[in-house]
Amino acid sequence: MITLSTKPLTERVEAVGGLVDMAAYENAGGYEAARQAITKSEPEAVQGLVKDADLRGRGGAGFPTGVKWGFVPKGDAAGPGHKYLVCNADEMEPGTFKDRYLMEMDPHLLIEGMLIAAFAIGADKAYIFLRGEYHESFKRLSSALADATEKGYVGRNVFGSDFSVDLVIHRSGGRYICGEETALLNALEGKRGQPRTKPPFPPASGAWGRPTIVNNVETLCNVPGILSNGVDWFRDLGIGNDSGTKLYGVSGRVNRPGLWELPIGTTIREIIEEHAGGMQEGYKLRGILPGGASTDFLTVEHLDLPMDYGSIQAAGSRMGTGTMILMDDSVCPVAISINLQHFFAQESCGFCTPCREGLPWLEQLLIDIEEGRGQPGDLELLDGNAAFIGAPGNTFCLHATGAMEPLLSALRYFREDFEAHIESGGCPYRERGH
Amino acid sequence: MATIVVDGVEFEVDEGQNLLHACLSQGLELPYFCWHPSLGSVGACRQCAVIQYADADDTRGRLTMACMTPAKDGTRISIQTETAKQFRASVIEWLMENHPHDCPVCEEGGECHLQDMTVMTGHIQRRYRGRKRTFENQYLGPFLNHEMNRCITCYRCVRFYNDYAGGTDLQAFGSRDRMYFGRTTDGVLENEFSGNLIEVCPTGVFTDKPFSESYTRKWDLSSAPSICAGCAVGCNTFVSERYGRLKRVHNRYHGELNGYFLCDRGRFGAGFVNSTDRIEHVGERVEDDLFDVLDGEVGIAKLAEMIRQGDVVGIGSPRASLETNVALKTLVGEAQFCTGMSSAEESLVDLIIQTQRATSADIPSLSDVESADAVLILGEDVLNTAPRVALALRQTVRNRALNLAGEAGIPQWQDAGVSSHAQGRLNPLFIASVLPSGIDDIAADLAHDVPLNLADCGFAIAACIGEASGSEPGFVRKAAAALRSAQNPLIVSGTSTRTRAIVEAAGAVVAALESAGKVPRLLLVAPEANSFGSGLIGGGLDMNAALQRVASGSTKTLIVAENDIFRRAERERVEQALCTVENLVVLDSLDTPTASLASLVFPAATFAESTGTFVNYETRAQRFYCVFEPRNAIAPSWRWLAQAATDAGRDDLGWRHVDDVLEAVAASPNMAGVRAVAPDAGYLGSSLCKTPRETPRFSGRTAMNANVNIHEPKTSVDEETPLSFSMEGLNRDQPSALLPFVWAPGWNSNQSVFKFQQEIGGAAAGGDPGVRLLASGSIGTMPARSASVRSDGGGVDTGFRLIPVQAIFGSDELSSRSPPVVERSSAAFMIFSPMDAERLGAAQGMGVSCSVLGATFAVTVDAAMKSGYVGVSVGFTGAEGELPDGLIALAVDPNYRPTPNPHDRVIARG
Numbered sequence A: 001m002i003t004l005s006t007k008p009l010t011e012r013v014e015a016v017g018g019l020v021d022m023a024a025y026e027n028a029g030g031y032e033a034a035r036q037a038i039t040k041s042e043p044e045a046v047q048g049l050v051k052d053a054d055l056r057g058r059g060g061a062g063f064p065t066g067v068k069w070g071f072v073p074k075g076d077a078a079g080p081g082h083k084y085l086v087c088n089a090d091e092m093e094p095g096t097f098k099d100r101y102l103m104e105m106d107p108h109l110l111i112e113g114m115l116i117a118a119f120a121i122g123a124d125k126a127y128i129f130l131r132g133e134y135h136e137s138f139k140r141l142s143s144a145l146a147d148a149t150e151k152g153y154v155g156r157n158v159f160g161s162d163f164s165v166d167l168v169i170h171r172s173g174g175r176y177i178c179g180e181e182t183a184l185l186n187a188l189e190g191k192r193g194q195p196r197t198k199p200p201f202p203p204a205s206g207a208w209g210r211p212t213i214v215n216n217v218e219t220l221c222n223v224p225g226i227l228s229n230g231v232d233w234f235r236d237l238g239i240g241n242d243s244g245t246k247l248y249g250v251s252g253r254v255n256r257p258g259l260w261e262l263p264i265g266t267t268i269r270e271i272i273e274e275h276a277g278g279m280q281e282g283y284k285l286r287g288i289l290p291g292g293a294s295t296d297f298l299t300v301e302h303l304d305l306p307m308d309y310g311s312i313q314a315a316g317s318r319m320g321t322g323t324m325i326l327m328d329d330s331v332c333p334v335a336i337s338i339n340l341q342h343f344f345a346q347e348s349c350g351f352c353t354p355c356r357e358g359l360p361w362l363e364q365l366l367i368d369i370e371e372g373r374g375q376p377g378d379l380e381l382l383d384g385n386a387a388f389i390g391a392p393g394n395t396f397c398l399h400a401t402g403a404m405e406p407l408l409s410a411l412r413y414f415r416e417d418f419e420a421h422i423e424s425g426g427c428p429y430r431e432r433g434h
Numbered sequence B: 001m002a003t004i005v006v007d008g009v010e011f012e013v014d015e016g017q018n019l020l021h022a023c024l025s026q027g028l029e030l031p032y033f034c035w036h037p038s039l040g041s042v043g044a045c046r047q048c049a050v051i052q053y054a055d056a057d058d059t060r061g062r063l064t065m066a067c068m069t070p071a072k073d074g075t076r077i078s079i080q081t082e083t084a085k086q087f088r089a090s091v092i093e094w095l096m097e098n099h100p101h102d103c104p105v106c107e108e109g110g111e112c113h114l115q116d117m118t119v120m121t122g123h124i125q126r127r128y129r130g131r132k133r134t135f136e137n138q139y140l141g142p143f144l145n146h147e148m149n150r151c152i153t154c155y156r157c158v159r160f161y162n163d164y165a166g167g168t169d170l171q172a173f174g175s176r177d178r179m180y181f182g183r184t185t186d187g188v189l190e191n192e193f194s195g196n197l198i199e200v201c202p203t204g205v206f207t208d209k210p211f212s213e214s215y216t217r218k219w220d221l222s223s224a225p226s227i228c229a230g231c232a233v234g235c236n237t238f239v240s241e242r243y244g245r246l247k248r249v250h251n252r253y254h255g256e257l258n259g260y261f262l263c264d265r266g267r268f269g270a271g272f273v274n275s276t277d278r279i280e281h282v283g284e285r286v287e288d289d290l291f292d293v294l295d296g297e298v299g300i301a302k303l304a305e306m307i308r309q310g311d312v313v314g315i316g317s318p319r320a321s322l323e324t325n326v327a328l329k330t331l332v333g334e335a336q337f338c339t340g341m342s343s344a345e346e347s348l349v350d351l352i353i354q355t356q357r358a359t360s361a362d363i364p365s366l367s368d369v370e371s372a373d374a375v376l377i378l379g380e381d382v383l384n385t386a387p388r389v390a391l392a393l394r395q396t397v398r399n400r401a402l403n404l405a406g407e408a409g410i411p412q413w414q415d416a417g418v419s420s421h422a423q424g425r426l427n428p429l430f431i432a433s434v435l436p437s438g439i440d441d442i443a444a445d446l447a448h449d450v451p452l453n454l455a456d457c458g459f460a461i462a463a464c465i466g467e468a469s470g471s472e473p474g475f476v477r478k479a480a481a482a483l484r485s486a487q488n489p490l491i492v493s494g495t496s497t498r499t500r501a502i503v504e505a506a507g508a509v510v511a512a513l514e515s516a517g518k519v520p521r522l523l524l525v526a527p528e529a530n531s532f533g534s535g536l537i538g539g540g541l542d543m544n545a546a547l548q549r550v551a552s553g554s555t556k557t558l559i560v561a562e563n564d565i566f567r568r569a570e571r572e573r574v575e576q577a578l579c580t581v582e583n584l585v586v587l588d589s590l591d592t593p594t595a596s597l598a599s600l601v602f603p604a605a606t607f608a609e610s611t612g613t614f615v616n617y618e619t620r621a622q623r624f625y626c627v628f629e630p631r632n633a634i635a636p637s638w639r640w641l642a643q644a645a646t647d648a649g650r651d652d653l654g655w656r657h658v659d660d661v662l663e664a665v666a667a668s669p670n671m672a673g674v675r676a677v678a679p680d681a682g683y684l685g686s687s688l689c690k691t692p693r694e695t696p697r698f699s700g701r702t703a704m705n706a707n708v709n710i711h712e713p714k715t716s717v718d719e720e721t722p723l724s725f726s727m728e729g730l731n732r733d734q735p736s737a738l739l740p741f742v743w744a745p746g747w748n749s750n751q752s753v754f755k756f757q758q759e760i761g762g763a764a765a766g767g768d769p770g771v772r773l774l775a776s777g778s779i780g781t782m783p784a785r786s787a788s789v790r791s792d793g794g795g796v797d798t799g800f801r802l803i804p805v806q807a808i809f810g811s812d813e814l815s816s817r818s819p820p821v822v823e824r825s826s827a828a829f830m831i832f833s834p835m836d837a838e839r840l841g842a843a844q845g846m847g848v849s850c851s852v853l854g855a856t857f858a859v860t861v862d863a864a865m866k867s868g869y870v871g872v873s874v875g876f877t878g879a880e881g882e883l884p885d886g887l888i889a890l891a892v893d894p895n896y897r898p899t900p901n902p903h904d905r906v907i908a909r910g
Helices: A012-017 A022-027 A032-041 A043-052 A065-070 A098-105 A107-122 A135-150 A181-188 A216-227 A232-236 A268-275 A309-314 A333-347 A353-370 A378-390 A401-415 A415-424 B019-025 B082-094 B112-119 B157-165 B196-200 B264-274 B297-307 B322-332 B343-358 B366-370 B387-407 B413-420 B451-466 B474-482 B500-515 B530-536 B543-551 B571-580 B637-647 B656-666 B672-676 B750-756 B819-826 B834-840
Strands: A085-090 A125-130 A164-169 A213-214 A245-251 A258-263 A285-289 A323-327 B002-006 B009-013 B049-053 B062-065 B076-078 B144-146 B171-173 B180-182 B206-207 B222-227 B236-242 B245-251 B282-287 B290-294 B312-315 B374-378 B429-433 B445-447 B489-495 B519-525 B559-562 B583-588 B600-603 B612-615 B620-624 B800-805 B829-832 B847-850 B856-861 B871-874
Touching: A012 A022, A012 B144, A022 A107, A022 A125, A022 A135, A032 A107, A043 A065, A043 A107, A043 A216, A043 B871, A065 A107, A065 A213, A085 A216, A098 A107, A098 A216, A098 A245, A098 B583, A107 A125, A107 A213, A107 A216, A107 B206, A125 A135, A125 A181, A135 A164, A181 A213, A213 A216, A216 A245, A216 B297, A258 B583, A268 A323, A268 A415, A285 A401, A323 B171, A333 A353, A333 A401, A333 A415, A353 A401, A353 A415, A353 B082, A353 B612, A378 A415, A378 B082, A401 A415, A401 B144, A401 B489, B002 B019, B009 B019, B019 B236, B049 B082, B062 B082, B157 B196, B157 B387, B157 B413, B196 B206, B196 B245, B196 B451, B196 B500, B222 B620, B245 B264, B264 B387, B264 B819, B282 B297, B282 B800, B290 B297, B290 B672, B297 B559, B297 B583, B297 B637, B297 B672, B312 B322, B312 B543, B322 B530, B322 B559, B322 B612, B322 B637, B343 B519, B343 B530, B343 B847, B366 B445, B374 B387, B374 B451, B374 B474, B374 B500, B374 B559, B387 B413, B387 B489, B413 B429, B429 B474, B445 B474, B451 B500, B474 B500, B500 B519, B530 B612, B543 B571, B583 B612, B583 B637, B612 B672, B637 B656, B656 B672, B819 B829, B829 B834, B834 B856, B856 B871
Parallel strands: A085 A125, A085 A213, A125 A164, A245 A323, B002 B076, B312 B559, B374 B429, B374 B489, B429 B445, B489 B519, B559 B583, B583 B600, B800 B871, B829 B856
Antiparallel strands: A245 A258, A285 A323, B002 B009, B049 B062, B049 B076, B144 B206, B171 B180, B222 B236, B236 B245, B282 B290, B282 B600, B612 B620, B829 B871, B847 B856
């Protein structure tokens, strides 16, 4: 009897205890899923499996991957020219390092996932749009790509089939907004990294005006397992409504900050207390950014929520990348807000007014409050501006919406801290010596 | 049509449009910045936010950007809901964080779209406490000021400059709240349409440099509708003055012609009106370069005496109005009248008129040009001879993107979506030209050759269109195939190479397309504002015949109206004639080589000081109105001629007003339509109903001359036009030809132009101005291919064959005497093939002298130039006139020193 894996993303890394090279990957059955799919299956069948498995985008938005693939026009409807698969490896979300782990430890898993995805959508050109600072990922992916190319797994006539696909690793110039899929495509084309108008949507008209699918690293890494082990296995991996496993991470004052592959739907409490070893002595948990910097704060009352798309959304936040940042009771909520808003203001592409001009103003207001220059009415100014800047649709893309999520929720959950700053004319946390 | 509901009121709107367009069309006040009727929507500024409701039961709705939302049937929105108003005020508040409070010293103040929108949203109180960000500004050349601190980052400048006008040296740099719009380094903005940034920028980042050197607020300007004198396109302009100085030229919207945009020659080329070289008095020659000022009456009496003595030949001008040309023609009689074009030019213009008449192909307006889906340019460098046509052609090829977007379900106004989908796919444009041109970047294919070979290329395309297959070279075959498979093929050619066969070939291509069942269009350009008017008036003598007649001594008096004859024939021929004739009478606005030889000089009014009519390349007659009263003795040429003729006892030139002349013009062949072009002085009957040239906010009129005389001068009464020299009158609902400026309540900037259109981007309210004089359509016969004399190129030993090369800044006579255009012009140049340059021992930076032309030229080397031929900058010093035929000897001038130029790079030719 074969025991099916419960950690399809990380089991090989754990077994090897480090980088999974070509030999180790193939020993563990690697590239079999791609070989079988490309030589024996049909693109529609592969799309169908991924759709049935209910694999949802692991970049943060949670869009069903198989459905997205289905938007790519087929046959003559696609018109002449290339189709593109782009792997979004521009992991710039603060606190997030899950894609980096996969690319540094098991690069062939991503390459195999991309081979299958490219086959499924009929793409003959594939790009890995890699965060510029990920030097080690670049090194290891490049080396893995060279090995895969040499073996005939990438390039012309993959596995001896009629299917050919070129894979190019493109290192980003380094802007957070380039993680937004249409800004990514602009950057890939050598244009300003700013989001595009939709429509057209990338599956219809993306890179160079051609059908393009953009998928996150973790999403693509889930594909080989689905093909090897089947739809039911994948669906059963999840605890709640969602399917598969998820790389969860924790940073903050916990005993064991880190990254774990767990069934999707594991509770926040279990992740923090069992896997991250709980809070360090003397620190109490106050706030949780569940899926990176651009998600709403949750608090201790949300600890028993399962980390899946629906539950976290119902609680007013987003699972996002699934890598949480914890705020303990020594951290000033105003200071953390400055830190976050500084990042988002700096990373605004500068295209639309509320984001470009609104975010720096909010950062300045927060600095005023933190440094004792807050004035009565500043919180109302923050509320009003943040609501206008943050409502989806008020800005061109969702950058500012993401920026306002932690601010609006901080103003809601930690309002007394903001008020105390203004009333006392300074930061109470500094006075307490933190 | 779609029915939309705005704040509970139903409106019928164009379904294909966005909500902002729809609301503005209905006269609703909705502020915006980044949207532009010609540039479409991108959703950058977020200023046009409205509340959109899902259905009639939805009372909350959600904020949406009107410019990014289609006006679908049943759409329900609110502009007035408090949330929408607050959001729009917030957008202004965000923009004002960094916008300086320098309105009092900003050239845009008083006509600033940002000011208007700020007032419209009601944002009045500053809550931002931080510092304003600052930038370093750049030197951008003689046309534009740059003041980046004022920038509100609407992206209009780069969208116009790059996407619409094809520029490459203005970019959006940086990110977040440090966006910078400029060049990589200081330097001249190269694009030929850069001046439009003045009007495209919603605030004062790009302002008019010549204007700001002698600045006046919009409300203190006195303006009149005018027609650009820079080329044969006839773009409509607003020309403004104060203190009797021409201050600036702005675009006057014309739905069929210039739309929202002018070229830089047109915008900055009118500065000659203020020139110190103006002739301001009647002068009688005493000796070389010395004239006695005569009283006007005395001058008229002297001219009358000459007229009485008879033997008068008259030379008109394609840069003068129909009125002046007809006055001179009437005075001297057809047999003694020459249009003033060079012989070669005139025969080409005649050929064009004959061709346009014979073909059923329409002469396209510029909006027709933009609707073409395949274009062949044959031998004409439109960017340098009729620049606005080149800008239209950029839209022609870009329209492929609109078609592709349509197929993909992307609305045409979604500018960024349309572009990102099209990825630079263009409608086919084929250019056969002597040299590379400034629009080669949008061409599907190029062919460079000498003019007669270009004509052969055209004839080969014509032949190929009729054949199913052929063995022609790639360019010919591809161009023929593209034209044959197009819905709206367009052929563009003209006179700039002075080659008859090229125009004939253009006609042949059109004829071939017609035979193939197509409905082609044919656009043929000639160089000057009234070239086609002159061609339609015609004369009994061509230039060479006129000069020969004068040189033969049988002519007592030669009257030259607004023309420098040295630009119309070879120097020797002109000198012989002008030195032989007993009386040389010159009427002109500027001192010219011809005027300085005159025995009697009359000061002529320019287009800015007189009212008249030009006929453009479409044969559209258009009226320009006097902007301000000329100083000293300056008067329209026709008036000097009419007064002298009357003084001499003639009874057929007893014209008192321009309308009287126009009546005489209308009686000429082809000219019946000219009276309908624009209202005459009697429009609306009463002087109280005249259209004011001054704005309702005009200030200081009791004080503006107080340094001279504290008594307020009596306001002049304009008996010539339906306009008044005051702020009184009726500036409402007049025909578009009479619109003196755009200004509407709440809309002080030129963005108010939509209030003066039938629909946004459509025809001007009351119809686009102008009347086409020629109906096209199978009148007469298509000119046959003439037998060209084939002549080979020359070489270093035998001399070179000269080919005229045009430059946007420098080839045109009047604009090249406008200071900012002078600054952009280069020295006279010659273009050699690399081989010829090497054999001649010449290289870039050196000079070659030409004894025949009596001048030295800067050497330029271009690989596309055919060996044995040399391109010569026509209109420039040494090559003002017609280039000599035959092989011309050239030699390196060892004493040549390039003219030092203070700027990093001067781009005279597009």
